[in-house]
Structures are given as structure tokens and as C-alpha cells.
Amino acid sequence: MMLSRPVHVVALVLICLGGSTSAASAEQGRQSSSSILFSDKEITKIKRHGPWPPPLKRDPSNKVSGNxxxxxxxxxxxxxxxxxxxxxxxxxxxxxxxxxxxxxxxxxxxxxxxxxxxxxxxxxxxxxxxxxxxxxxxxxxxxxxxxxxxxxxxxxxxxxxxxxxxxxxxxxxxxxxxxxxxxxxxxxxxxxxxxxxxxxxxxETLVSKRTPFDDFRDALAARAWKAAGRYPVSAQRGAKIFVGRGRCGVCHFGPRFTTGEFHDAGVPYFIARGKVDSGRFDGVKAVKQGPWNLASRHNDDPKKSGAWASRQVVRLHRNFGEFRIPTLRNLAKTAPYMHNGSLPTLERVVRHYSEINMERLHSDGEQILKPLKLSDGEISDLVSFLKTLSALN
Ligand code: HEC
Ligand code: HEC
CATH class of the missing domain: 1.10.760.10 (Cytochrome c-like domain)
Known part of the structure; x- marks a missing residue:
């Protein structure tokens, strides 16, 4: 089993070179500027960020969904x-x-x-x-x-x-x-x-288009290495950091690059002196009290599916200052970033993670984030990767 990875890697390089068979050219391919090598583990993780678009289902709670x-x-x-x-x-x-x-x-x-x-x-x-x-x-x-x-x-x-x-x-x-x-x-x-x-x-009709990343992801999934090699090389390096050392994919998971849940990512949540945005903490209260929640008579689904979550969810101290993990699709048009719009560019967001201030994170909450101490080159690779998550037009 230990051998399977190197064998695959060589295969990848050979195909990138258009079928050349000598070990020397394989080595050259490894250095070539059109492809980065991905392990099976990395490919598995990248595949989870697709396919796109996901299947479109009607919303059962809304009788006019799709009408x-x-x-x-x-x-x-x-x-x-x-x-x-x-x-x-x-x-x-x-x-x-x-x-x-x-x-x-x-x-x-x-x-x-x-x-x-x-x-x-x-x-x-x-x-x-x-x-x-x-x-x-x-x-x-x-x-x-x-x-x-x-x-x-x-x-x-x-x-x-x-x-x-x-x-x-x-x-x-x-x-x-x-x-x-x-x-x-x-x-x-x-x-x-x-x-x-x-x-x-x-x-519901506002579904985003396919992106350069989606083509890359599908090419990797199909083991079409030549097609995968068309994806910008800096974005390939960025993808490696994203699913690897950066651990971004733990929270920015799946085809939409979000688990859909809430976290503290170290963004200050003071609105004014002595006033905070408590984020998920007040969100839980609002959803339970909302006259239009899924447990209400307005839910058109006879099974009331989904209502249990709002009934069951409880407010925890750690919810204070947690915000929903945003999707990373379409970032090209949605600056500035974060719940308070405090970071104007993707480079600033990546620097935020690179230098994250641990004292701002919950002591009981976060075990995932730590300063990544990325080099300038790595920062620009990660930014290139994030830019490929938007459609070109
Ligand atoms: C612990 C979970 C977690 C991890 C790990 C994580 N993020 Fe985030 N990310 C969040 C949350 C939560 C927010 C929103 C924070 C806020 O606004 O207060 C966010 C916001 C963002 C945004 C802004 C999106 C927008 O529309 O405003 C980008 C870009 C981003 N993260 C990229 C990354 C990258 C790149 C990494 C890896 C270096 C990463 N994230 C790691 C949870 C996480
Ligand atoms: C004054 C600016 C403003 C107006 C007007 C406005 N929105 Fe928003 N919208 C926001 C802000 C800010 C948020 C984030 C809200 C929050 O987290 O409390 C938001 C969030 C949303 C979301 C949630 C998106 C998500 O990913 O969860 C939806 C849906 C939405 N708005 C729909 C609407 C609709 C429909 C209208 C008109 C009836 C509307 N908005 C009018 C500023 C606005």
C-alpha cells in the first residue's frame, strides 16, 4: 500500500508531459510550471468541494417554491x-x-x-x-x-x-x-x-455559475491530469494549503465551502464602546421566538421537517461572538469581507488567518485556528486559489 502514492504521482507527471515515459522527464515534469502534484488524500479532500451545481430541490416548507x-x-x-x-x-x-x-x-x-x-x-x-x-x-x-x-x-x-x-x-x-x-x-x-x-x-433562482475551480475539481476526480494542468499553478499551490496546512476546509467544507454552522474566526465583534454583536448567541433566541420559523403554522410541509432543529437548539456561552461560516464562492464580487465588512481584500483575509490573534478566540471554543505564519508567496497562492472560486464573467 505504501507504494500506491508514489506510483500515482509518477503517472500524474507522465500524463502532464503528454505520455513521455522516461524517468528523467518525469522528474522534469515534477518541476514543470504547469502542474503541482497532489496526493490521493489531497485529491479526496478537493473532490468534496463539488460537484457544482448541486441538485436543486424544492423547499418543502414553501408551497410556492419553484412556482x-x-x-x-x-x-x-x-x-x-x-x-x-x-x-x-x-x-x-x-x-x-x-x-x-x-x-x-x-x-x-x-x-x-x-x-x-x-x-x-x-x-x-x-x-x-x-x-x-x-x-x-x-x-x-x-x-x-x-x-x-x-x-x-x-x-x-x-x-x-x-x-x-x-x-x-x-x-x-x-x-x-x-x-x-x-x-x-x-x-x-x-x-x-x-x-x-x-x-x-x-x-431561489440565484444560483452561481461554474468556476475555474469546478473544472479543476472535476478533472482531478476524473483523473484527467492534462485538463487539471490548465488550472493556474499558483491556485494549485493555494489549493494544497487550503486542504492541508491551512485547515481551511475544516470549516469551509463541501461544495459551498461552508459547513453552514457557526464559529469564532477571531474577528472583533465590538460595534461601539461597550456594545457587542453577540452573533449566534442572539441568533438562537431569535430563531426560537420567530413567528415564521419552521415550527410555526406557516410551514407548508406537513411533516414539518427541519422544525426539530430550531426547537432543540440551545444557547451556549460559546455562541457569543460566533458567526455563520460564509460560503467562499463568488468572493470576487462580494468584498469587503467578514460579518462587519472589516477586511477590504482577500489578501487581508488570508493575512488575518496567517497572523491570527489567539487571545481573541474563545478559550473553550476554538481548537482549529492557529497562526499559520505563511510566507508572502504562500499568501498570494492562497489568494489565487480563492479567486478561482468565482465564475469568470
Ligand atoms: C474555525 C473555522 C474556520 C476556519 C478553520 C477558517 N475559517 Fe474562514 N471563516 C470562518 C468564519 C466563522 C468566518 C466569518 C467570520 C466573521 O465574519 O466574524 C470566515 C470568513 C472567511 C472569509 C470571508 C468571506 C466573506 O464572504 O466575508 C474568507 C475569504 C475565509 N474565511 C477564508 C478562509 C481561509 C483561506 C481559511 C484557511 C486559511 C479559513 N477561512 C479558515 C470560519 C473559519
Ligand atoms: C439596508 C440594507 C438591506 C436591505 C434593504 C435588505 N437587506 Fe438583506 N441583508 C442585509 C444585511 C446587512 C444582511 C445580513 C443580516 C444579518 O446577519 O443580520 C442581509 C441578509 C439577507 C439574507 C440572508 C442571506 C444568508 O446567506 O443568510 C437574505 C435572504 C436577505 N438579506 C434578503 C433580503 C430581502 C428579500 C430584502 C428585501 C425584502 C432585503 N434582504 C433587504 C442588508 C439588507
């Missing part, structure tokens, strides 16, 4: 500024397509008040288990209702929202077609759930 009419209605709502108290703010004010459905600033000032987190991308949001940096919602429609009625974002009351979708002729028509009647004042909570579900149906 064409609902997608159209959701799109109309998403771009409609009337959905805000001052008539100035739509979802698209902060979630702009040209910026990977974010806004390009650390903290949005769009609503004029105290939003204190970086706008998350909506690409691939349909695959989330929890929503928001603190996981304050357990489903996409609940998370979509939140900004409409949050005083710090669009600032509407439930009644005002119902009034809008009854009075505006276009929205009224959409609502009737999708939900079979006009929104009701008597059940404003149910009407808001429907609006959230239409917004969710639209956002």
Missing part, C-alpha cells in the same frame, strides 16, 4: 421601493446583482440607521440551513420578511405591507394569481408569510 408566478411576483417585490416606510429602499438597494447581490460597502447606510452587519450575498442562498450572520432564521421566507419590518431596514408595519399589496394594482394581481385571493388584514402574519415565500421563490 413561475411566484418567482415573477417575488422579483417585482424585490425591486419595489414602496416596500419601505420612506419609499426609498428596496431589497435591491443593498443586494445589487452587479455586486454578487451585495452592496460593496462594509456596513450599509441605505436605511440611514443602525444596520451593523455586512450585506450578505444572495447567490446560492437556497442551499442555506440557517440565515443571517447569526442564524436568526431557519428558512428563506422568514429571513426575507425580516428586513421589511425591521425598523433599521425598510421599517414597515405588517398592516402597511398588507395595505400595499392590496392597493397596488400590479402587486394585487400577482398576489391573487399566486395565492388565490387578496392579502387579508385579519391574518397579516399569514399575508407576510406569503410575501416572504414569493420573495424566496425569486431568490
Amino acid at each position: 413561475v408566478g411566484a418567482i415573477k411576483f417575488g422579483r417585482a417585490l424585490f425591486f419595489d421601493r414602496h416596500l419601505s416606510k420612506n419609499g426609498q429602499v428596496s431589497c435591491a438597494t443593498c443586494h445589487r446583482e452587479s455586486r454578487g447581490w451585495t452592496d460593496g460597502v462594509a456596513i450599509s447606510k441605505a436605511a440611514g440607521t443602525a444596520v451593523h452587519r455586512n450585506t450578505q450575498s444572495l447567490l446560492d442562498v437556497r442551499f442555506n440551513r440557517w440565515f443571517g450572520w447569526g442564524g436568526q432564521a431557519d428558512n428563506l421566507w422568514a429571513q426575507s420578511i425580516r428586513p421589511i419590518i425591521a425598523p433599521t431596514e425598510m421599517g414597515m408595519t405588517a398592516r402597511q405591507v398588507v395595505q400595499l399589496v392590496r392597493r397596488d394594482q400590479v402587486l394585487l394581481k400577482h398576489y391573487r394569481e399566486v395565492f388565490g385571493g387578496a392579502a387579508s388584514f385579519d391574518d397579516a402574519e399569514g399575508a407576510l408569510a406569503n410575501i416572504g415565500k414569493a420573495l424566496a421563490a425569486f431568490q
Whole structure:
């Protein structure tokens, strides 16, 4: 068994050289600038970051998931500024397509008040288990209702929202077609759930495209070494650090490069003097109390699958200052980074991990992160790798 790895490595080099058979050229191939050698263990780890896209399933908690009419209605709502108290703010004010459905600033000032987190991308949001940096919602429609009625974002009351979708002729028509009647004042909570579900149906269509990394990953999986060799060599070296010494893949796991859970990655969480963003700690409380969570009557799934997690989840001290592990797809358009937008470039993010301040991490929590002390070359390799996780156009 000990022999299997070197044999494979030689095979890789030979194929990269287009079938040359001499050991000397194999050695030359090892040094060649078009390929880096990967062990079977590394290939196994890289394969886990695909395939892309994953299978698209309907959301059982949302009766209009995948419904064409609902997608159209959701799109109309998403771009409609009337959905805000001052008539100035739509979802698209902060979630702009040209910026990977974010806004390009650390903290949005769009609503004029105290939003204190970086706008998350909506690409691939349909695959989330929890929503928001603190996981304050357990489903996409609940998370979509939140900004409409949050005083710090669009600032509407439930009644005002119902009034809008009854009075505006276009929205009224959409609502009737999708939900079979006009929104009701008597059940404003149910009407808001429907609006959230239409917004969710639209956002489910935002699935990101394949990337240079995906081609590389599929080539490795198919053992098509020549095709794999087309992937930039610095990104190959970066991939090695990512799955190896950097241990990035422990948290940034799977096709979306996230386990979907929460961690403390050493980003300070002070908002102002004496005021902190407690992250997952308050997220757990919010999800349990949310009127639109999966345990509520608004979940259309008769089996209420997923509801158990929100019922069972308990707040732990270690959740304080934990944030959801973000996906690493589409980073090219979603700067600045981290829950508070504090790091402007990918190089700064990699330097953050390279020099991580252990005193900022939870004493009881983190066993995974430690300063990686990367060289400048290694930092630029890891950045090259991260850049290949975005589509080219
Ligand atoms: C003022 C800017 C702003 C507006 C307006 C806004 N958002 Fe957001 N959005 C954010 C921020 C900031 C976050 C991160 C929220 C958090 O963690 O608390 C976010 C998060 C989200 C998420 C969660 C993404 C994820 O990966 O979990 C969804 C979904 C979302 N917004 C949808 C919407 C919809 C739908 C609207 C319109 C009804 C909207 N947003 C309006 C700024 C905004
Ligand atoms: C212990 C789990 C963990 C490990 C290991 C880890 N990360 Fe992260 N990563 C996170 C969390 C959590 C965040 C969000 C932190 C925050 O905003 O407070 C994050 C944020 C990021 C971001 C910003 C993404 C965005 O959209 O804002 C990038 C890029 C990133 N990590 C890359 C890496 C790389 C590269 C490595 C390896 C050197 C790595 N991570 C290792 C958990 C981890």
C-alpha cells in the first residue's frame, strides 16, 4: 500500500508531459510550471468541494417554491421601493446583482440607521440551513420578511405591507394569481408569510455559475491530469494549503465551502464602546421566538421537517461572538469581507488567518485556528486559489 502514492504521482507527471515515459522527464515534469502534484488524500479532500451545481430541490416548507408566478411576483417585490416606510429602499438597494447581490460597502447606510452587519450575498442562498450572520432564521421566507419590518431596514408595519399589496394594482394581481385571493388584514402574519415565500421563490433562482475551480475539481476526480494542468499553478499551490496546512476546509467544507454552522474566526465583534454583536448567541433566541420559523403554522410541509432543529437548539456561552461560516464562492464580487465588512481584500483575509490573534478566540471554543505564519508567496497562492472560486464573467 505504501507504494500506491508514489506510483500515482509518477503517472500524474507522465500524463502532464503528454505520455513521455522516461524517468528523467518525469522528474522534469515534477518541476514543470504547469502542474503541482497532489496526493490521493489531497485529491479526496478537493473532490468534496463539488460537484457544482448541486441538485436543486424544492423547499418543502414553501408551497410556492419553484412556482413561475411566484418567482415573477417575488422579483417585482424585490425591486419595489414602496416596500419601505420612506419609499426609498428596496431589497435591491443593498443586494445589487452587479455586486454578487451585495452592496460593496462594509456596513450599509441605505436605511440611514443602525444596520451593523455586512450585506450578505444572495447567490446560492437556497442551499442555506440557517440565515443571517447569526442564524436568526431557519428558512428563506422568514429571513426575507425580516428586513421589511425591521425598523433599521425598510421599517414597515405588517398592516402597511398588507395595505400595499392590496392597493397596488400590479402587486394585487400577482398576489391573487399566486395565492388565490387578496392579502387579508385579519391574518397579516399569514399575508407576510406569503410575501416572504414569493420573495424566496425569486431568490431561489440565484444560483452561481461554474468556476475555474469546478473544472479543476472535476478533472482531478476524473483523473484527467492534462485538463487539471490548465488550472493556474499558483491556485494549485493555494489549493494544497487550503486542504492541508491551512485547515481551511475544516470549516469551509463541501461544495459551498461552508459547513453552514457557526464559529469564532477571531474577528472583533465590538460595534461601539461597550456594545457587542453577540452573533449566534442572539441568533438562537431569535430563531426560537420567530413567528415564521419552521415550527410555526406557516410551514407548508406537513411533516414539518427541519422544525426539530430550531426547537432543540440551545444557547451556549460559546455562541457569543460566533458567526455563520460564509460560503467562499463568488468572493470576487462580494468584498469587503467578514460579518462587519472589516477586511477590504482577500489578501487581508488570508493575512488575518496567517497572523491570527489567539487571545481573541474563545478559550473553550476554538481548537482549529492557529497562526499559520505563511510566507508572502504562500499568501498570494492562497489568494489565487480563492479567486478561482468565482465564475469568470
Ligand atoms: C439596508 C440594507 C438591506 C436591505 C434593504 C435588505 N437587506 Fe438583506 N441583508 C442585509 C444585511 C446587512 C444582511 C445580513 C443580516 C444579518 O446577519 O443580520 C442581509 C441578509 C439577507 C439574507 C440572508 C442571506 C444568508 O446567506 O443568510 C437574505 C435572504 C436577505 N438579506 C434578503 C433580503 C430581502 C428579500 C430584502 C428585501 C425584502 C432585503 N434582504 C433587504 C442588508 C439588507
Ligand atoms: C474555525 C473555522 C474556520 C476556519 C478553520 C477558517 N475559517 Fe474562514 N471563516 C470562518 C468564519 C466563522 C468566518 C466569518 C467570520 C466573521 O465574519 O466574524 C470566515 C470568513 C472567511 C472569509 C470571508 C468571506 C466573506 O464572504 O466575508 C474568507 C475569504 C475565509 N474565511 C477564508 C478562509 C481561509 C483561506 C481559511 C484557511 C486559511 C479559513 N477561512 C479558515 C470560519 C473559519
